[in-house]
Amino acid sequence: MIKGSATVAQLPEFDEIIDVRSPAEFADDHLPGAINMPVLDDEQRARVGTIYKQVSPFEARRLGGALVAENLARHLFAHFQDKPRSWRPLVYCWRGGQRSGAFVTWLRMVGWDACQLVGGYKQFRRQVVDELESRPAALDFRIVCGPTGSAKTRVLEALAGLGAQILDLEALVAHKGSVLGGLPGVAQPSQKAFETQLHARLKGFDPARPVFVEAESRKIGRLHVPGALIERMRASPCVTIDASRDARIAFLLRDYAYLGDDAEALKFKLSCLQRLVSSATLARWCEYADRHDLPGLFAELIDQHYDPLYRRSQNSNYLRYADAKRIETDDLSDAGIVEVAKRILEA
Template sequence: MMSSSDAGERSETRVHRLEAEAFIRAARGKRILDVRTPGEFAKGHLPGASNLPLFSDAERAEIGTLYKQVGREQAILRGLEIVGPKMEQLVRAAHIDVADPAVYVHCWRGGMRSESLAWLLGLSGARAHVLIGGYKAFRNFALKKFAQPLRLIILGGRTGSGKTGILHALQRLGEQIIDLEELALHKGSVFGGLHSGQPITQQTFENALAVALEELDPSRPVWVEDESQRIGRVRIPDDFWRQMAHAPAVVVEMPVVLRKQIILADYGDIDRDQLSEAVQRIEKHLGGLRTRQVIEAIACGNLDKACDLLIPYYDKRYDYALQRRHEEDILSVRCETCVAEDNAAKILQAAEALLNGMTTPPLS
């Protein structure tokens, strides 16, 4: 029979502590357990993390008050009193895979909450990895990541140019990409949230972007779709946005008739009331008359006419934004098809000299 000292020694060998960068790399595709409270988790969390809270928000507040007013020992005892009855439930909820028992655990600062769960899961057969410094350390890592110099190429084009499809076609051709809209769960325009579910928080977006950047090879070019700094409710971090603003741009030029096909394919199945509500949100920019005309066209099911009325508005906005770039940093590529793979191949061929001549920008 194994003694308690043997069990403690065994669990200790199953707890590994990793700095943020190593933690993110090792945890890729693995089970990440965030033991903070539901309220902390909701404000922001790592991509793919599951919330397995040791305490509820109210319980954590109670323990914090005890710590300040009575002392550390009483706070710890109260914490043990709360967690004790939950131990079996916590182990079951962790869903330890016998074939791959690795789990990655963190709390706010890499303190008692993550260490306690790691110890418990270690006793239960898991190979637990704890994030040194916790979520706070990861956030510091993430914010520094946005300033890392990259060989960015901006994929631009007017609305309906199929940029997102081309971006992923470039990835299938072996290019590195960052899909900001996918990370933000929003397609960018006033209509961009109609396909999305619950909007994410700024922290969660930044965390997802930092992890995506960590997976890149900084010596190779990285394609990023042209975006406003704000995508839905989230904002591209300033350091990364500055890199985007100074990067060369490859701009897709596509006939309006093809762009309309792409727009209708993307938004044609959206509820008419939702489309109309989205149009109303830009009424002050569209003007009252055009807004009414667009809404009437949508109500009649004439989305083709609605596109004809909206496209000039979006084209004007995009053309104005494009003027902020230096002319010598813009390469225009004419695309005569809606097929993303064909357009991606054409863009790569046209941008070959640009890609070969790129160097990683120096640290500012």
């Protein structure tokens, strides 16, 4: 290994991970825990790239070198003046090239034992993709099933509180999964960022213990669950929450209460169902939205959309659904959800 360089396997050895790519690259995805110290901002990177292609590499490097030096100086003044001599950072860019190389050179000249990530983000991304393909096969998943309104995500949280291992995919993708599942004011991450978070979660599980995960489709919102994981889930043992209709409606009214605040946003979400329901039905549901009548809307959605869809999908998608242990309940209050979780662990 060249002095001043390190591999992905050595990440835990460093005090800080510094991503020197542009803010847009960083926002799309980055190594867990990394901070962004761009040597070129988005506009500067685009400008240098244009000169490289349209004028010459030399002209691009001449401008880029000046901009990098300016940005490095600003970072050194603003962020690193309090770092002790023993501080050891790892620096990376797209593929371990000039951007991170320049940053590491200056940090090492100061006297810190800074290292450059071999292969950069590109190498890290390749490892994430490879391990998302292989790691699910080593884990013992238990699938928590149940129709919409069964409080599956809250049950997962209760299972975690009881010491179980859980994989909350909906938390990772910032979406509740259904047509109404977008979270107000919260954008979903990029596909790459989701996969990076997922990879970190899978790495942290003990293969000797079960991992509870909610039954999901291949797509949650606009993001896709990696193929190896969804196939492993679909072949895994299931447990089903069999909650009463009244309990489910009461839970939905609590969990989706914010939908009553914006009738237009709710109607936009409902419009996504126009190919699945009649025009008359959709118009009636939009009237519920205008009246802020969530009880009436949720009751019809359960009876006419969610439950029929659930019956079709679970039997066909989850191979062991027919053999699932059923947990019956008419109480999806906070206390009732904890009780469901306890019964799942006993099943």
